[in-house]
Amino acid sequence: MKKLTVSGLLLLLCLYTQAQDMKGMDMSKDKGNKNTQSVSYTCPMHPEIHAAKPGNCPKCGMKLVKEKTKDAAAPKPKVRDYNQNAAQNKSTTEHTPSADDQAVTYTCPTHPEIHAAKPGNCPKCGMRLVTEKPKLTSGDQGGAKQMDDSSKVMGNMSGMELPKANLGHINTITNNTPPHTVRYDLYVTDTTVIFGKKRKRAIAVNGQIPMPTLTFTEGDTAEIYVHNGLDEETSLHWHGLFLPNQYDGVPNLTQMPIKPHSTHLYRFPIRQHGTHWYHSHTKLQEQIGMYGAFIINKRKEWDMPTIPLVISEWADMNPKEIDRSLHNATDWFAIKKGSTQSYSEAIVSGHFKTKVTNEWKRMTAMDVSDVYYDKFLLNGMNPYEQPQFKAGDKVRLRIMNSGASDYFWLSYSGGKITVVATDGNDVVPVEVDRLIIAVSETYDVIVTVPENKSYEFLVTPEDRTKSTSLWLGDGEKVPAARMPRLKYFAGMKMMNDMMDMKGNLVKMEGMEMHNQIMDMNTVMYPEITGPEKPVDNDTIGTTMKSEGERQAADNQGMAGMDMSGETRDIVTLNYTMLRSPEKTTLPKGPLKELKFNLTGNMNRYVWTLDNQTVSESDKILIKKGENLRIILYNNSMMRHPMHLHGHDFRVLNGQGEYAPMKNVLDMMPMETDTIEFAASENGGDWFFHCHILYHMMSGMGRVFSYENSPPNPEIPDPKLAQRRLFADDRMARLMATVGIESNGSDGEVVLAQTRWKANTLWHLGYNDEKGYESETMVGRYLGRMQWWYPYIGFDYHYKRPNPNEKNLFGSDKKNMFGQISNKENRKTVVAGVAYTLPMLFIADARIDGDGKFRFQLSREDIPVTKRLRFSIMINTDKEYMAGFRYILNKYLSASTHFDSDMGLGAGITITY
Secondary structure (H helix, E strand, O other), X not given: OHHHHHXXXXXXXXXXXXXXXXXXXXXXXXXXXXXXXXXXXXXXXXXXXXXXXXXXXXXXXXXXXXXXXXXXXOOOXXXXXXOOOHHHHOOOOOXXXXXXXXXXXXXXXXXXXXXXXXXXXXXXXXXXXXXXXXXXXXXXXXXXXXXXXXXXXXXXXXXXXXXXXXXOOOOEEEOOXXXXXXXXXXXXXXXXXXXXXXXXXXXXXXXXXXXXXXXXXXXXXXXXXXXXXXXXXXXXXXXXXXXXXXXXXXXXXXXXXXXXOEEEEEEEEOOOOEEEEXXXXXXXXXXXXXXXXXXXXXXXXXXXXXXXXXXXXEOOOOHHHHHXXXXXXXXXXXXXXXXXXXXXXXXXXXXXXXXXHXXXXXXXXXXXXXXOOOEEEEOOEOOEEEOOOOOOOEEEEEEEEOOOOOXXXXXXXXXOEEEEEEOOEEEEEEEEOEEEEOOOOEEEEEEEOOOOOEEEEEEXXXXXXXXXXXXXXXXXXXXXXXXXXXXXXXXXXXXXXXXXXXXXXXXXXXXOOOXXXXXXXXXXXXXXXXXXXXXXXXXXOOEEOOHHHHHHHHHHOOOOOOOOOOOOOOOEOOHXXXXXXXXXXXXXXXXXXXXXXXXXXXXXXXXXXXXXXXXXXXXXXXXXXXXXXXXXXXXXXXXXXXXXXXXXXXXOOOOHHHOOEEOEEEEOOOOEEEEEEEOOOXXXXXXXXXXXXXXXXXXXXXXXXXXXXXXXXXXXXXXXXXXXXXXXXXXXXEEEEEEEEOOEEEEEEEEEOOOEEEEEEEEEOOOOOOOEEEEEEEXXXXXXXXXXXXXXXXXXXXXXXXXXXXXXXXXXXXOOOOOEOOOOEEEEEEEEEEEEOHHHOEEEEXXXXXXXXXXXXXXXXXXXXXXXXXXXXXXXXXXXXXXXXXXXXXXXXXXXXXXXXXXXXXXXXXXX
């Protein structure tokens, strides 16, 4: 018994001693312990955000998640609380540094080999540095799991809170007028306008540009008579509307074109509400005035001043010439916009290596938008003034991008912009600083006039060349901040990192590329990433890794980088912020899943889905009652606004049952986005296409066709209609270059379309001592990037023999293969293949009917300066050429060149 008593006393003594030793220990599971580590919250997409309480990210609106508890050896971060309450902003968690703490360092998202002790800018690209994540120790097993958790949050954001939008109470007005037929008569006529610098042809409807605003109330019936007073065909498409297929307005698909000087009736029920628009779907008529607002009010609508805003572009150049120039790969538009990115500009800005890498991967200069425009317009004006508003007024802007090829940034000098609808569908109000509106998209936004002044609603094209403005209110003008010039070489560097040698975009592990959450062009935005010229390297304490580590970082590329993190407090709208106020789940039915790659070729301006144009692909058959899920991957360097006719689709953006409904989806480069829609119409053919006008005309689209559809009365001859529909992307375009110089004439005439090309080139001296040469070829481009070009043709070459003639390679009696040359008297067929090499050189190997081989290397128009171009050629017939061309205007250049047969000359070159 004594032994048991002693043992018990000893056990109690041990427990007491252990309890004393544990005093002061951090028991993380004990909520009552004063030393419990503070819980902080961060954003999955913006890890630099820290907050003491749960809430939403101030940058993207995403719901904050708990931060992972750090090891004791790691420093405790200061907690930033972005709540607007000033008292809460003062609440931070302090930590006394110890010898074991890891120092905070900074790095560049695109150049991970850069490390700095202080915040600043990257010395390579000028991008603002971000805080580096602490390196994981060998015992830290939580990093991978934390990324998995973040991915889960990104994949399932159902129920997430959005950036708050305090609209206050808004009265409504009920329309008690019974639904009725609303008639409009639209008279389409030619006119001339001076929007730019010259008087040019345009198309007006009822004497105005834009076309008249058509206004209806849901439940009405539209009866629209189109009187075509043109000497050409036309049509009208009702963008975003649900209507019988025969009235959708796509010529040669849902109707035959409206013939000149005839009248056509569109009659359909109004089954929806919201901001929509309408435009010509015939050729390029939309570019020169045929666009207008189509507004459908609810039966119970907000009692608020409302302004339809039709954004458009104007070019003094004929749109047919714009289209031809794009296919001709001219850089005249880049010259006009100041974005040529020539070698001299690259050297001056320290981006020579970037430029060489760009061309090594067979890419041309960084491009943001295709076309140079002389003017940008709001409701046909620039500026557009609405002075009637006073302090405190809320104004609803119904905005539609009716431009043919430009995206537009929207910002407001009077404060926040509240987004309340998109593509005619309501969304839970979300408050942002700015948003970008894609070609053909619509947004409804609400802005407030803060004081009795005039506030600017600024509309800036994505390339930031010019702008247009709406001024709200009267009095002292309060301008919006101008968007600074893009950093094109930073964009080029980004493009180099994204593209492989085969012309494919490289998917990078750890990068969430969907629904606009990661704008790769952020590296080009000075307002986000800092000025063009970075601060002095010494001021940011840059330290470089070892060569091996640096190379490894370069090989890794941009994997894991956070491009969506705007390092300044600018909240930009993206699709993840859009949430329907009502459930949008599709009705039950069989599911059909389709996948498309968005593909393109800037060099030849060919735009496709899965490398097929509309004319090269079959219709996609669908059945009424089934649900379609479409997965889109953008494997091109351009944004593409994909539009579906006659249906709205759900954008799967993490909002679950409340996914927003749209009919236009902006696809950024490298994005994978998913949409789904119910096949609910009564049949017909429905167009799905990129809404950049010149991409659509190049063939970027598909046709969804309901099985067992009844005959369309508007298409009496379906085979004829199909041939005319396919003719759009099969259209051949004429191009020519004619040099007239003191030593003779060099030139080429080309007739080319999507795949095929026929061309004739010549080198003509002024006498037979200089020689006469002409080659005529027909060939077809192969592959998605069209780097292969097999051809056949005929070669004529005559030159008076001169036994004493020698050039750089000596006598040209024999070619470099040792064959007796026939170049002085050649009349023969030829067959060969040309291939585009790195650095954009063309390697051309051929054999002629006499069994003679020739191999040739050439490149035209190497950009030396903004306007100076260099060309070079050499072949195994011992012929060579080098020359310069200085661009005076779009069609005329001063030129000089040396030719091994014709000698040195100077003169002019005409480019068409």
